[in-house]
Amino acid sequence: MPPHALHGVRLVPLRPARTDTDRLLVRLVARRYSLEQGSEEAGLAAARAVLDRQGDALRCLAVEHDGVVVGRVWLAPSNGDLGVFDVDLPGGGETAGATAGPGVRAALVAQAVEERKHSVLLSSSPDDAGACSVPDPAYGDEVAARQMRLGLADEPSYGSRGGGVPDVGVRPMTEEGYAAWHADELDAFAAELMGSGIDPDAAAEESRRQHETLLPEGLDTPDQHFFTGYVDGVEVGTLWIGTERPMAFVYDLVVHAEPRRRGYGAALMVAGARWARERGSGTIGLNVFGHNEGARRLYEQLGWSTTEEHWRVPVEGDGTA
Ligand SMILES: CC(C)(COP(=O)(O)OP(=O)(O)OC[C@H]1O[C@@H](n2cnc3c(N)ncnc32)[C@H](O)[C@@H]1OP(=O)(O)O)[C@@H](O)C(=O)NCCC(=O)NCCS
Missing domain, CATH: 3.40.630.30 (Gcn5-related N-acetyltransferase (GNAT))
Known part of the structure; x- marks a missing residue:
């Protein structure tokens, strides 16, 4: 060559x-x-x-x-x-x-x-x-x-969001909750992959493949932890954290469509980070797609920082002329 x-x-x-x-x-x-x-x-x-x-x-x-x-x-x-x-x-x-x-x-x-x-x-x-x-x-x-990370040496806080934090009860997910979450999750993750430039068939296949690999025993898969957030007894969102490595990892955070922008996402993330710290993790990480500006702003507000960026450089319109 x-x-x-x-x-x-x-x-x-x-x-x-x-x-x-x-x-x-x-x-x-x-x-x-x-x-x-x-x-x-x-x-x-x-x-x-x-x-x-x-x-x-x-x-x-x-x-x-x-x-x-x-x-x-x-x-x-x-x-x-x-x-x-x-x-x-x-x-x-x-x-x-x-x-x-x-x-x-x-x-x-x-x-x-x-x-x-x-x-x-x-x-x-x-x-x-x-x-x-x-x-x-x-x-x-x-x-x-x-890739974003939050060090857990100190107790995770609401960072620049400060006070006015909503009261969200965070509990382990039930079997019934898991079944509903899993069905939505396969589609939602495929949609995220499409948003990052992958074609629909490949995205659906990749979503199915990744979830089968990560969750062979569903809710009972070792080192995979699922939580549901409730406000006044009503479910507002879900959180999935993996602890298969020393660094805990947020695989998924969802606040249901209706109650967004009320601080519930922040509350779930802080609760998850505190849980990981109590379990002994020194760092918690996550991957956020580049098009998901809202989620990135949420994490930055809570003190998370970017440690790695994955750039897509298109082959057309390359500026080499
Ligand atoms: C991302 C998501 C979890 C945020 O949940 P939420 O409960 O709406 O978030 P909060 O109300 O706690 O937002 C906290 C801050 O994050 C930022 N933020 C959250 N969503 C935002 C959006 N759509 N656009 C811009 N900023 C946003 C804002 O700074 C917000 O503070 P403000 O409302 O005072 O301006 C929710 O939109 C969601 O479930 N989206 C679909 C799934 C997803 O993208 N998950 C993240 C995968 S990495």
Whole structure:
């Protein structure tokens, strides 16, 4: 495959040295795995297992900018997309790495075209200036999803929302409640996937597959916990938290359509975070789709921060001309 030279940037396939792989591991641990696994050591083991699973499918490319190697890009297969596992342009800010961003973007789009992919899917941490210099909303690049986290060292609070908190009783979900929730959930999650750019049939199939994998024993699946929120005896919403890893994970939050914007979503989230803290989790995480601005605002109001963004870079209208 010929290297691409766009905006002075070429991506040159590289057989990664041990130092390259070690550096990738450190970056993955910092971005995701130490939080998920509760310690650097366990995070390293988890990140290593992820790389091992990718095997030869994980490709390393050197980033050359005006003839100087300024970083690395790691690619991994991702359905019909060109999956960019990591963009490592060290230094960020004013350095050569960051100024290579637009060229890296153009070269990745060209690579996606060559490999007949629909789009480039790029994962980055919002505080990584080098990686953040690659996607460009001016060309239609969008955040498809965000990973958000809340540290549980302190008692979770209503954050900037402050007082005036509604009184929501949060109780374990009943069998009957679970059956109703599950039927709605399959459709709602498929709709979310469609909103993030996946076609309807693939979205329905992916929703079914993910739920079967995560919930083989339904309500009784070990490490999966379901709650229902009530106000004056009337159900207002539901919450699903997984504790299969040291970091607790909110898989789903729903406030029923009618009683929204009364603070019930905030109340369910705070109750869930407090429950996870009491159970011993040091962090709680979630994934929010990029189009779900309302939910993101809710989480930010409660003190959650974004640790990872998954950008979708369209292959058409790519700005390489
Ligand atoms: C997201 C959801 C749970 C919010 O529940 P809610 O009870 O309406 O949320 P709250 O009333 O506690 O909202 C708290 C704050 O979040 C933000 N917010 C919530 N929904 C919002 C929306 N649709 N648009 C903009 N901001 C919103 C606001 O800042 C709000 O404070 P305000 O009402 O004082 O302005 C609810 O809309 C829902 O169930 N949506 C469908 C499922 C879903 O998207 N779940 C989240 C998956 S990650």
